[in-house]
Amino acid sequence: MSGIAEKSGEENVLLKVQFSVSDDSGRLVETTSEEEAKKAGIFNPNAKYGHSMIVLSDSRLIKGFREALMTANENEEKTVKIAKADAFGDRQENLVVLIPMKKFEEANMAPQVGMIVDLDGQTGKVQSVSGGRVRVDMNHELAGRDVVYKFKILRKITSDQEKLDSLLEEQLGLKGTGKISGDVATVIVTPELMKQESYLQGKYGAIQAAMQIIPNLKKLQWTEEFTK
Secondary structure (H helix, E strand, O other): OOOOOOOOOOOOOEEEEEEEEEEOOOOEEEEOOHHHHHHHOOOOOOOOOOOEEEEOOOOOOOHHHHHHHHOOOEOOEEEEEEOHHHOOOOOOHHHEEEEEHHHHHHOOOOOOOOOEEEEOOEEEEEEEEEOOEEEEEOOOOOOOOOEEEEEEEEEEEOOHHHHHHHHHHHHHOOOOOEEEEOOEEEEEEOHHHHOOOOHHHHHHHHHHHHHHHOOOOOEEEEEEOOOO
């Protein structure tokens, strides 16, 4: 195997990647390009565009895309068609669920058809609202379909400090707040960041990834700093 992760044991590398994914009809579903997202009518003002930081061993990464990344080289533009079996699999009817309206009311949500909702850490799409119940499809929107990925690996991140910096910026938008000294990393965050809705998810995502892809790291000290 040749490419960015051709050597055995390099599945934990961190890659800076630009990509777009379309379904088998050519409909753009996700992209790191703000311009493409706006043209396709899928622009999300809350999304981060430009690039994505990808850990090859991340369990959320579909098999077909992981294999394509491992055999690609830096600054090489590639297009790969991935069969549904190596993408998001078949649709599963048991993932279409009925949720009591009360659960949404408790979360101060007013579900509407087409709305994307987060339920216990899983994302779904509202199909119908009636009779005090909400029908939600928890299948990935590309389940049951072949997909096409267009991507380019901008960089393979190799230094420990840059890995930490990249993860903190990707997960939490932090810059210059993490330092590595020997086998210990320290991260300092402020109350303003802790107020963000996605703070805890980003925090634990960054910690888990850092401990996984920085081999020499033995301890990560996370300080939530308050001052008068």
